[in-house]
Every structure is written in C-alpha cells, then in structure tokens.
Amino acid sequence: MSGAPSLVRRAAGALRVSRFEAKIAVALVVSATLPLLGALLLAGKLAEENLALGLDPRVVERLEAVPALYGDLFQARKQLYAEQARALARGLPRDRGRTHAYLESALAKTPRLRRVSLHAADGAVVAEAETQAENPEGEWREAPARVALPGGGRLDCTFAIEARYFAELGEAREVGELVQGVDALRSEIRRSYVRAFALLLVAWAAGAAAIGILLARRTTRRVTRLVGAVRQLASGDLSVQVDPGRANDEVAGLARAFNAMVREVRESRDRIVYLEKISGWQDVARRLAHEIKNPLTPMKLAFQQLEARWKATRVRDPDFGKLLGEAGEIVREEIGTLQRLVDEFSAFAKLPEVRSEPSELGAFVKEFLRTSKQLGAAAELSVVKASGPCPVALDRQLMRRVLTNLCQNAIDAARPARARIHLGIARTRERAVLTVADEGPGIDRDLWDRIFDPYFTTKGVGGTGLGLAIVKKIVLQHGGEIQVGDRPGGGASFTIALPLAPEAQRAA
C-alpha cells in the first residue's frame, strides 16, 4: 500500500529542481535562446520578404491568367477548325457521287481532321469519312465544327485537339488556385511562421533547460550525496563512503578525497581506541605483575626454610619427606610459572616507546632472518620481495619483536609439524606491506575481531594472549595497520602496512 506514495515521493523528488540546477538551466537557456530572440524579431520580416518574393503580384496575376490563356488557345483552335470546315464546305463537289472521295481527300489534306460527314437537310448521312491513322500529336480530344450548307444540310467535322492541353490546364488551374489561396492567406502565413518560430524557440529553450538540469543534476546529485555523507560523518558514522563514479572530474576527486579522509579518521580512531585499550591492559598487567610478584619471594623463601628445617631434622618420617619433596617440586614449578607470567606481564606493561630510524623494509627482513637462527631451526622461512625499495621508519628492536611473535605463533600453530613461513614485501602508493603467512590450520574467521585483544589466546594453558596484542601495539605505534586473514592455499596470514617514508611517497 505504501508503494504508490513512495513512487509519488520519488517522482516529486526527481522533479524537484535545486537552485544550482536552476542556475545551470537558466544559463543554458539564456545562452541557447538569446541569439534566437533576435532572430525571432527578424522572423516576421523574413517571412514577409520571402512571401513577397514567392508571391510577387505579377507572378500571381500571370498564374491566375493561365487558364484564360488556354481559353484563348482553345478559341483560336475553334476558329481555325471552323474556318477549315467552311473551306471544306465550299469545296464540296456538286456531284454527290464524288462526295465520299472528296471527304477522304479532305481527311488526308486537312491537319487534325479526324472525321467528316455530310448530312442532308433531313439529317440523313450523305457521305462520311474517318481516319484511323494515329494522331501525330498524341492523345487527343474531339473538337467539333459544324457548317450549315446553303439549301439545307450540314457538314459535320471532328477535329483533334491535343489532350495534353486539358491536362496542362488542370494543372495550371490547380497551381493558380493554390497561389491564389496562399496570396489570400499571405498575412496569416506570415503570422503562422512567426508563431511557429516562437513555438520552436520555446521548445528549444525547454530542451536547453531540460539538458541543463540533467547536466547539472549529474553534478549536484554527487554533491548532494557528498553533503549527506558529510552529515553522516558528523553524526559519528565513520563507515560512510561515497561512490566517486566513473567520472574523472573535480567532484569525483572530492569524493575520493572524502573517502580517503574518512578512512584515515576511522583508522586513527581505531588506533587511538586500541592504544587506549592496550594502555589500560598494560596498567592492569603492571598491577597484576606487582601483586603476583610480591608474595612470590616470601612464598619461595618460606618453602626453602621449610625444606632446610626438614633436612636438619634428625628424626625423619619417610612418608613426610616424600610428601615434602613432591610438594616442593609443585611449588617450585608453579612459582616458576607465575614468575614467567609476571615477567611477561611486566614486559607487556613496560613496552618501550617507538624510536624510529630510516630503514629499508626488505633489508630489515633479511637481517632479521639472518640473525634469528633459532627461528630458522624451528621453521622453513622464505622471503618474496615483489617491489623495489620500501623505505620506512622503523624501531628495529620492536619490529624484530613483531616478526618474532608472528613467526613464533606460526611455529606453535604448526606443531608438531615443522612450520613453513612465507614473508612477503611489497609496496603500494603510500604503504609498505609486509606479509607473514604460514601453512598451518589458519585462524577461524569468527576470531579475527578478537585475535589482537590482550589475554585472548587460542593456545590454551600455554598462551598468555599478549603476543598479538604487543604486535598490534607496536605496528600502530609505527603509524601502520595490521590485519589477519587467510593465506590462499591454507594457513593464516598477517598483513602489516607501514607508511612509506615521505620522500618515497613523493617519488611515487
């Protein structure tokens, strides 16, 4: 039921013209029609002059006179035929027996004479002759001429008159009547041309306006989308992106810059949020380490005193001695575990600030592999460099820790098999990209969002859940990003994107 109103709203929205669109349309209309307005003023004059040229009164008069000319022609022919008939009548032989021969002869001698008949006073045919020969002037119509004979009787002659004259007459009459009508309508024709010109001008202007609105709308719609996106951004939605479209103009550039800006803001926000979160966890780790570490030494000393007293005792209960020995092992082991935990917590809590120095990422990775013999012993490591130099600013010590943690995770994940770790180095326009991928079981997609959270681990009892958190913090402190994903062909993949050194970005 809401379809119709929605359709109406959409239609109304499509028809609504913004001020900018209206301005563009008006500009186009003015530029398209302004020169024509002058032409409109001249249109009436032009039409009048053209009509005057085409309908010169002398031409009209002559055309109207054409049928009369044919009338004169017909009159002349009729008079000629009448004269010829009279001449034939005068030459009629007195001997009726020769009449037929005379008429036959007359047919042959008299041009255009087709039939001749002599009638007695009572109307009876005395003699007649008719030619069957083709008329040399083509199709013809009958032109009768009758001569009354002295003493009664008559001579009927039928002459041929060219049929084309009648066709030409009809055509001349048609043209004459047309010209007569056009002449009578001259003023109205001139006005109709002016009206037509004005109508076409209006249509032209409407077309220009429509085109202007369409052209403007292509831009304004994108600007409107940008404005909407900016409002979304202002309301806190950092996921907003604008489609820059296929165009390669300033608006598309603005949309791309907006998208980049939003991405940058989002990444900055995420970085800050994460670092704040990490900072909080570091604080917790520091306190935990302190709280755990403090009782460990008294516990350790107390148990050592207990063991020393037992050793000094002369009367010993063998069962108690065995129990004390077992308990001592457990206590020392658990204290050792707690000590390691405290050490890791302390290390996490005391992560140093990044002290970057210019480095080349590829060279750094090679150096890391060269100096990390224990990793080379535990896993098969390979490096692929897919681009030229990747100058970055690195804290070598911290970044070594990043690579160590990631490689150690890969080794742990591959156990009991020997891990195969692939390191890749590439660069984009603004970033150097380091990829650490393994061929292990990979990481469940559902865990990707939490994998960098402190104290989150998939290793069970042995893991503290701090390795990847430390990795991410160090990467973020380098101004970079880290993402977890699947390695094509199986396994996990960590992608670290670090900003290229400014001079490298400029060169790109």
Next chain:
Amino acid sequence: MRHLLAALGAAAALGAVAAGPPEPLAARVAPRAGRVEASLDLSAAFPAATERDFGNGLTNVVAIYVSVVPDGSRAPAALYGRVVEILFDVWEETYAVTVKDPRAPQGVHYVLPDFAALRRFLSEARGVDLGPVQALPGAPYHLEARVEVNPVSREQLQRTREYIANPAAGTRTSGGTRSVLGAVASFLLREPDPGSDVHLFRSRSFAPGAAASGAGR
C-alpha cells in the same frame, strides 16, 4: 456539415454585428411543406464587372449566409448557409456551378451557358431554407444576408497548409523534403479574416405571419 454550421454561426454573428446596407434587401418568404423558404435578390453583390473574375478559369467560391433576426435583436433565430462553386470551362465556354447547402452537402451541379445566366443564378437566391414555419420569431423580423466572394475555403486552407509544410513537393523537382518550420507553421495557420469582398444585406421587416401568407419585396 459541422464546419458549415460553425461557419454559418460565425458568419451570422458577424452579420448581426455589422451595420446593414442602405438599400433594403429584396426578399420574399413563403411556406413550403411546413418550412419557410426565402427568395432573395442579391444582384447588388454580383455586378457585371464580376464576369472577369468568374470567367478566369479558376474555381471561384461564393458563400451566402442568411439569417432570420428578430427586429431589435442581434441574435439570429434561424440560419442558412450556401456555398456556390463556380468554374468557367474554357473549352466548353460554360459555367459549371456546384451548390452546397445543408440539404445537399455533396452539392447540386448546374451548367450555365453564359455569364448572364450565371449572374441571374447567383442574384436570385431561391430555396433558402429558413427552417420550420413555427420556428420563426413571433415578433417582427427581418432577413440579413451576407455574401462573401472568394473567401478562403477550408480546402484552400488545407492546400495552403500542405504547401507551406512541404513546399518542395509543389515544384515537383525534388523528393519533397518536409520543412520542420513549415510543418509547425502550417499547423498554426489560422483562417483569415473574410476579406474585403463581403456584401451585407438587410431586408425590410416582416410581420410574424408573413411567411404563411407568402409576403415579400
């Protein structure tokens, strides 16, 4: 027929507005089969000089509109229209006349031997059907006649529209490319004013019962 009636109405209205001529129109009204028929003398509209026009070999048109107008009123009570087409046959030297009116919209054809006969035919307008006797006004009325010589006919208007829409076709020299401006102009071409060759007549006043008694002059 609808166009003819529309023309009749327009013409009658125009006639009603126009001032009448100084000489009263010689007219006679008489009943015929329950209807009123008028005979008018329109000779003033067809002087001898019109022979030159009517004998030019082109189709000439005479439109005659007659209305019954109550005295003191301008609204016609009855209307009649007749269109006479005259073509002088330059071969036969006769006048072929076609008369079209509401009773014979397709036209009744006559052949008249000379201009004198044509002039008589045109001047003596007979059989002007003014409608049923009972439809005549109950008050004194008069007849008004309007004679237009060679007004622009609808056929002429249509031919002119086709001509300006497609002027090249008229020359028969090209394939007849249509002109956009001409096509629009032809669409916007309106009927012109009747022109100057218009004659208006007004009869004397008739009493309400005059038609029944065959009054006239």
